Amino acid sequence: MHAVSDAGGGVSLAAPPAAGDWRPALWQVWLGVSALLVLIGLPRMLAFSAQDPDDYMRLLEVRDWLAGQGWFDVRQYRMDPPLGADMHWSRLVDLPVAAFLLPFGQVLPAHAAQVAAMTAVPLVQLLVAMLVMRGLLRALGAPRDAVLAAIAVLPLFPLLASNFMPLRIDHHGWQAVAALAAAWLLVRGGRRAAFAAGALAAAWLTISLEGLPLVALLGGLFALRYWLSGKREHEAFLAAAALSGALLFAATRPAGEFATAYCDMLSWPHFLALAAAALLAAGSRVLPAQARPLGRLAALVPLPLAAGAALLAPLGACAVNPFAGLDPVLRRHWLDNIAEGLPITAQPPSVAAMLLWTMLIVALGARLALRQAADEPARERWTMLALYALGAGAMSLLVMRAGLAAQILAVPFAAVLLAHYVPRARALRGAAPRIAATLACIVLATPTFASAAFKPLDRLGSSGAGASAAGAAGEPCDLARLGALPRARLFAPLDLGPEILARTPHSVVMGNYHRNQAKMHEVFDAFAGPPGRARDIVAANRSGYLVACVDPQALSVYAEAGRGNLADKLLAGDLPDWLEPVAGFERGTLRVYRVR
Numbered sequence: 001m002h003a004v005s006d007a008g009g010g011v012s013l014a015a016p017p018a019a020g021d022w023r024p025a026l027w028q029v030w031l032g033v034s035a036l037l038v039l040i041g042l043p044r045m046l047a048f049s050a051q052d053p054d055d056y057m058r059l060l061e062v063r064d065w066l067a068g069q070g071w072f073d074v075r076q077y078r079m080d081p082p083l084g085a086d087m088h089w090s091r092l093v094d095l096p097v098a099a100f101l102l103p104f105g106q107v108l109p110a111h112a113a114q115v116a117a118m119t120a121v122p123l124v125q126l127l128v129a130m131l132v133m134r135g136l137l138r139a140l141g142a143p144r145d146a147v148l149a150a151i152a153v154l155p156l157f158p159l160l161a162s163n164f165m166p167l168r169i170d171h172h173g174w175q176a177v178a179a180l181a182a183a184w185l186l187v188r189g190g191r192r193a194a195f196a197a198g199a200l201a202a203a204w205l206t207i208s209l210e211g212l213p214l215v216a217l218l219g220g221l222f223a224l225r226y227w228l229s230g231k232r233e234h235e236a237f238l239a240a241a242a243l244s245g246a247l248l249f250a251a252t253r254p255a256g257e258f259a260t261a262y263c264d265m266l267s268w269p270h271f272l273a274l275a276a277a278a279l280l281a282a283g284s285r286v287l288p289a290q291a292r293p294l295g296r297l298a299a300l301v302p303l304p305l306a307a308g309a310a311l312l313a314p315l316g317a318c319a320v321n322p323f324a325g326l327d328p329v330l331r332r333h334w335l336d337n338i339a340e341g342l343p344i345t346a347q348p349p350s351v352a353a354m355l356l357w358t359m360l361i362v363a364l365g366a367r368l369a370l371r372q373a374a375d376e377p378a379r380e381r382w383t384m385l386a387l388y389a390l391g392a393g394a395m396s397l398l399v400m401r402a403g404l405a406a407q408i409l410a411v412p413f414a415a416v417l418l419a420h421y422v423p424r425a426r427a428l429r430g431a432a433p434r435i436a437a438t439l440a441c442i443v444l445a446t447p448t449f450a451s452a453a454f455k456p457l458d459r460l461g462s463s464g465a466g467a468s469a470a471g472a473a474g475e476p477c478d479l480a481r482l483g484a485l486p487r488a489r490l491f492a493p494l495d496l497g498p499e500i501l502a503r504t505p506h507s508v509v510m511g512n513y514h515r516n517q518a519k520m521h522e523v524f525d526a527f528a529g530p531p532g533r534a535r536d537i538v539a540a541n542r543s544g545y546l547v548a549c550v551d552p553q554a555l556s557v558y559a560e561a562g563r564g565n566l567a568d569k570l571l572a573g574d575l576p577d578w579l580e581p582v583a584g585f586e587r588g589t590l591r592v593y594r595v596r
Helices: 026-047 053-066 090-109 108-140 144-152 160-163 173-189 191-207 207-228 233-252 270-286 293-300 302-318 328-333 349-372 376-398 400-426 431-443 450-459 479-484 496-505 514-526 533-542 566-572
Strands: 489-491 545-549 577-579 592-596
Touching: 026 108, 026 144, 053 090, 053 108, 053 496, 090 108, 090 191, 090 233, 108 144, 108 160, 108 233, 108 400, 108 577, 144 400, 160 173, 160 376, 160 400, 173 191, 173 207, 173 400, 191 207, 191 496, 207 233, 207 376, 207 400, 207 514, 233 270, 233 328, 270 293, 293 450, 328 431, 328 514, 349 376, 349 431, 349 450, 376 400, 431 450, 431 592, 479 496, 479 592, 514 533, 514 566, 514 592, 533 566
Parallel strands: 489 545
Antiparallel strands: 545 592, 577 592
16 A cells, blocks of 8 residues: 555555554454443443433433333333323433344343443444444545544543443433534535535434534534535535434334424424425526525525424424423422533533633634645545534533534544644653653643633532531432332432332332423422422322432422421421331431321
């Protein structure tokens, strides 16, 4: 194989390594990073302590499906039995979990099989992300050292490391992979790549409608390419997204739901919007002045107008905000306390610094990449990726959950910075300057250290709540101990529901799932209202036990809703007469009370 110069002016991707110039292969980097993540996550793995209640809920969805629940039925029947909790989740994300849980369950005890499957899935996501990242950097013409740096630097982006951790099986990791794969297809260009990007966008939105702003940005970039160069890739993108979205809906949802307009999942208004835009894009071929940028811009104007009308007419305000119709009490005391859904102004300093530093990495890396680009096509590819990454970064300032996509899209720019500056740092004479300069390069090219530098400031905005009267604050709340109780319906705070179901045979009244607002409101009213009202709600839900983690942080959402409510009473150890402590649960953070 002959060496060929690459667009960045570095070592060619096609060039063989020089004698003695060893570089680890992708699978070796993946194994090393995976080992590190497993080591970090080992305490959680041993305790079966997932990061988020949704990880437990995803496991429950898969377990129930493998146990015989229908493919099209995603209700969680151990919440508010026998009716069950209505879920808008997609079976697409269940597939990889099931692909590991099923074989592991044949050779391992149930608990070990679950931990093994929940460890394998995020690590496979990481491998897929590394493979796609390599493809993206190669498509950009980046030097070989930049490709290696991009693969190795992934764990130094906090949101990426967190979402590829063992036990993290919710949909966020797949969303990050989808964002990266879409970037690769955007950079590659061509109608086939655009069609594939549209199909990928449909799968992304089927997994979660949270990706809609980024998919809209992706479509806008294909449209921008049409405006500037006349390439009609946006037609293929829109057509594939409309067609694939409808097919995926038919493959994953009951036929009876096809006529229903949903605010929180991909449904017919979204297909209609995409199809309308696709038809207008294709029809613009007959318009005049399509050989000139101004004529092409005029042809693009009707597309967002038609798509917007197709969404707003059936969905109204929830076309823009899926939670527009949420109960005001739940909005104030639940939704507005979910950090990933809040803007940068509501984030602690360490998170705000991380989000801003991510955008700085993109800006600096893009400037360097454009300066090194060998020709106009290379500059165009880097520009498209930079606009996509900066757009995701801007969205993360409005809604923090977009920060995951922003960070994975920032990795190529971090790699460019590292590939350019680290060799210069290593060339310095003297060990101390060389080490300091190398560390400075890593600090510059990753947001981890910016976040760590501002971490001490987070305490300034933290709650001043003190320890509970029981002195249990800070101790672990081991919900697995609830398995010793006779099977019953437990009345528990919303965020404990999924873990209780995953670790015990009990049922619960409800969890944090917004389609079930009436039951969510009942649980909130019980803990946040007067004890007499709580007794009536608990009795109406036929709950044999009331469960709580008596930690100020765990009950803060309820306790702060008013003085003298049930949460306050539980924290103070001042029990109402209708609750009786259960033997074995009188001390420690986890408390169980029999309902009289």
